[in-house]
Amino acid sequence: MEEDNIEIEIENLLNKKNKKIKSGRKGKRAELEVVKILNKRFSKILSKNPDYGKFSRTIGSGNRWGQNVYLSKTAMDNFSGDLVCPTNFKFIIESKSGYNDIDMCSAFEKGHSELESFLKQVLEDSKRTNRKPMLLWKKDRKPRLSFIKSSDIKPSNYKSFEYYMNYREWIIFNFNDLLTMPDSFFF
Numbered sequence: 001m002e003e004d005n006i007e008i009e010i011e012n013l014l015n016k017k018n019k020k021i022k023s024g025r026k027g028k029r030a031e032l033e034v035v036k037i038l039n040k041r042f043s044k045i046l047s048k049n050p051d052y053g054k055f056s057r058t059i060g061s062g063n064r065w066g067q068n069v070y071l072s073k074t075a076m077d078n079f080s081g082d083l084v085c086p087t088n089f090k091f092i093i094e095s096k097s098g099y100n101d102i103d104m105c106s107a108f109e110k111g112h113s114e115l116e117s118f119l120k121q122v123l124e125d126s127k128r129t130n131r132k133p134m135l136l137w138k139k140d141r142k143p144r145l146s147f148i149k150s151s152d153i154k155p156s157n158y159k160s161f162e163y164y165m166n167y168r169e170w171i172i173f174n175f176n177d178l179l180t181m182p183d184s185f186f187f
Contacts, residue, residue, distance in 0.1 A: 030097030030138055031057045031082050041179050042086070045187060052086035052187075081125045088187045092131040094122035097138050119147065119170065136175060144175035157181060 038055040039046065046054055058081060081092040096118055118135055126133035135147035147170045158164050164173040 028057065031095045034093070034095050034136060034144075035083060037175075037179070038083075042183070042186070045183050046086060049086075049088075052088055053084070054086060056084045058082055058084050081122070081129070085131075086187075090132050090186055091134040092122065092125045092129050093134050093136060094118060094125060095136045098140060115167075119168075122147075135170075138175075145172050146175045146178040147172050148178070153185075157185065 035055045035057055042055075046052055082095040083093045085091065085093060118137065119133075122133040122135045125131075132152045133147075133149060136144055137147070138144040147167070150166065150169050150171050153171055158171055158173055158177075161173050161177045164171055164177075166172075
């Protein structure tokens with residue numbers, strides 16, 4: 001009788017299905033987290049300048065540029081990147097979440113193709129909008145990282161951070177460190 005119970009328990013373990021979170025839902029949730037963080041961080045400057053608008057998630061984020069889209073310059077500025085940013089915000093933001101298989105160690109060989117595609121995407125958005133590119137990336141259970149082009153940030157601004165890394169023409173550091181920069185860096 002005991003043996004039968006063991007068989008059933010083993011069978012139940014083998015038939016247990018893994019729960020998968022849809023990547024689209026995960027990406028939206030991450031974008032909304034960033035929106036909340038940025039609106040809180042810049043609440044003083046945004047409340048003093050209501051015509052700037054606030055941060056919000058871009059409608060249709062991630063599905064616009066693979067099709068023929070004909071938008072006005074204003075619409076293109078607003079609907080590029082993953083976040084709609086206040087009018088005078090200097091950066092266009094691409095937000096990525098997950099992609100846990102990206103191993104930064106592999107980037108030392110020939111770069112990492114998936115990471116390169118994220119950076120290419122934010123560069124294209126940057127050219128479309130005439131804003132500086134910023135990539136935010138968060139792996140599961142890891143801190144959110146920010147990628148800023150080295151030409152867009154002075155070394156004196158990030159050398160005080162405990163940790164940072166160069167990747168090609170990008171500087172990578174903890175997003176929380178980035179948020180300690182003065183408002184004038186962003187607006």
